[in-house]
Each structure stands twice: as structure tokens, then as C-alpha cells.
Amino acid sequence: MEASDLRRAVEAGRVTASALGLQVDDAIVINNSDRIAVRLAPCDVLTRVAPASHLAGSQFEVEVARRLSEVDGPVAELEPRVEPQVYSRDGFVVSLWTYYEPMGSEITPADYSDALVRHHAALRRIELAAPHFTDRVAGALREVGDREQTPALSDLDREFLGDTLSRLSSEIGGSGAGEQLLHGEPHPGNLLNTRRGPLFVDLATCCSGPVEFDLAHAPEEVGKLYPGADQDLIHRCRALMWALFTTWRWRRDDQLPDREYWRVEGLNKVRAALDGQGLD
Structure with a gap:
């Protein structure tokens, strides 16, 4: 995302999480492409934020993750403290996920x-x-x-x-x-x-x-x-x-x-x- 859109997207993710009762004092952009991934602290949530045109894709991703978690698939899980859904705010769609601290070793x-x-x-x-x-x-x-x-x-x-x-x-x-x-x-x-x-x-x-x-x-x-x-x-x-x-x-x-x-x-x-x- 361009710098102006990036700032708005980060804020959309931060405000969405805060409105759902999660404590957000800091937001760290981990990945920036056509959508962004942001780590929110200290609640330790990963939020994915995309333009509103990505609504269908975001909803599909959440549904895939929900179903695979139910059968113990090796996938990153949705944030369990909020409803497993996609939220809309300020022209963006937001989904919230469990944040996993990366390990230093490579996957063999x-x-x-x-x-x-x-x-x-x-x-x-x-x-x-x-x-x-x-x-x-x-x-x-x-x-x-x-x-x-x-x-x-x-x-x-x-x-x-x-x-x-x-x-x-x-x-x-x-x-x-x-x-x-x-x-x-x-x-x-x-x-x-x-x-x-x-x-x-x-x-x-x-x-x-x-x-x-x-x-x-x-x-x-x-x-x-x-x-x-x-x-x-x-x-x-x-x-x-x-x-x-x-x-x-x-x-x-x-x-x-x-x-x-x-x-x-x-x-x-x-x-x-x-x-x-x-x-x-």
C-alpha cells in the first residue's frame, strides 16, 4: 500500500481491535503488499487489513481457517477472543488472527x-x-x-x-x-x-x-x-x-x-x- 493508505489501514486494524476489547498500545507493520499484516501489542494479535474490494477474499480466508482449525489442520488460527469474522472500517476489511512468535531455525x-x-x-x-x-x-x-x-x-x-x-x-x-x-x-x-x-x-x-x-x-x-x-x-x-x-x-x-x-x-x-x- 502507498504511505497514505498504509497509515489509514494500520489505524483501521488498531481501532477495530480496540473496539472489540483488545488492548492496543502499539502497531507494527510486518508485511505490506496489496494488503497488510500488523502485529498489535500488548494483546499479541495479528490483524490483516485489505481494501474493501477484498471483502469476499477475506471472508473466504476466514472460513477456510475456521474449518481447518476444527479438524486440527496445521494452520494459523483466528484470534479466539473475538468472533471469527471479517470487520469493515474506514474503507478497509479487517480480520484478526493469533500472533505466533517466529522461531529462529529454518523448516527442514x-x-x-x-x-x-x-x-x-x-x-x-x-x-x-x-x-x-x-x-x-x-x-x-x-x-x-x-x-x-x-x-x-x-x-x-x-x-x-x-x-x-x-x-x-x-x-x-x-x-x-x-x-x-x-x-x-x-x-x-x-x-x-x-x-x-x-x-x-x-x-x-x-x-x-x-x-x-x-x-x-x-x-x-x-x-x-x-x-x-x-x-x-x-x-x-x-x-x-x-x-x-x-x-x-x-x-x-x-x-x-x-x-x-x-x-x-x-x-x-x-x-x-x-x-x-x-x-x-
Whole structure:
């Protein structure tokens, strides 16, 4: 978020928590992108604040977290002292979560893989209407095809991303692999190392598809340790994942830090993923 919006968003999170009876003397921004994560002290609550246009996504994330907590999924929990819902204030939507003090050690590939196995098992135990991973690809294809939304994307790169997204989506969707509910983006930034063990966050990306789509977001060694995973399908999914990631970076209103770097590096990652597996 821009500085002016950031100040208002932090205040919306702070005031919302205070109005719910939580003591808030300090607010520390932990992450700032299209939405922000703020640690509130001394109540030790993590609040996620997004523009009001993100209401549906925030409500979906809260519902996913609530259901997974009920079946002991390895996910960050909603703040238990308030109602599990999304609150609206000053043009923003606010959700409140348990804050977990980060551990200093890294999550090993074995623990990462085990966390995904348990997460996928928990997802199989809940019923939830979620988009298919190909719906996400369709959204990216619309962005690639809309010059107003991706004005800086060159014609050559536009054609490359469009062809890659379309081809890989069809190949993966027609692979015959079993499908289930997924996290959607379980990359290292969305897995916390806590005293409770590894916990997944940012659940708004939940979708359905093969588990290999999730494994493509994790370090390569994690997929090798995941029982029964199709390694060739993981490689295809990884190329698709980079194509999706790169498309979002070329959006006119994208707010990811270092966007300009990732626009170029993302295209390089897509080509490397394709070339490395003979897919290009």
C-alpha cells in the first residue's frame, strides 16, 4: 500500500481491535503488499487489513481457517477472543488472527513435506466451494490479453506468457491426476515456523487441483519427499506457477515490493523451468 493508505489501514486494524476489547498500545507493520499484516501489542494479535474490494477474499480466508482449525489442520488460527469474522472500517476489511512468535531455525524439507501431507489430509476432511486452479489461470490469461491492465508487457512476452499459461493449464488439467482442495500458494513465505510446529498462513488462495500444484510452490526437495508425488507433474506445475506469478507482477496496480525486478526475473524463471524439463 502507498504511505497514505498504509497509515489509514494500520489505524483501521488498531481501532477495530480496540473496539472489540483488545488492548492496543502499539502497531507494527510486518508485511505490506496489496494488503497488510500488523502485529498489535500488548494483546499479541495479528490483524490483516485489505481494501474493501477484498471483502469476499477475506471472508473466504476466514472460513477456510475456521474449518481447518476444527479438524486440527496445521494452520494459523483466528484470534479466539473475538468472533471469527471479517470487520469493515474506514474503507478497509479487517480480520484478526493469533500472533505466533517466529522461531529462529529454518523448516527442514522433511518437516515441510510432513506439514503439507497433514495440511492436505485436513483439507480432504472439509467441504468447501473453492475455485479450480484453472480458474486462476483463466484470470491470468485475461490480464495478459488486456493491454490496459498490463500496459508495460511487450508483445513478445505477452505472447509467451499467454501460450505458456494456456498450454500448461490444459496439460496439467488433462493429466488424469487426482484432485482435492489445496492451499494454492504454500511457498516458504506462507509457512511459519512456530512452537506448535510449521503452520500455513494466507489461506485465501485455497483452490482445487492436484497436490503437485501445491508442491510446485515449495522448495524442490520437499516435493521429492512427498509420498506418491508425480515429479514430472510437479515440474510442469512449477513452470505454470512462475507464469502465474510473473503475470501478476505485470499488472498495472501490482504492489509487490521489488516489482520491477520480479517482472524480469519472473520471465527468466518461466523460461528456465520450461527449458530445464524440455517443455519449451
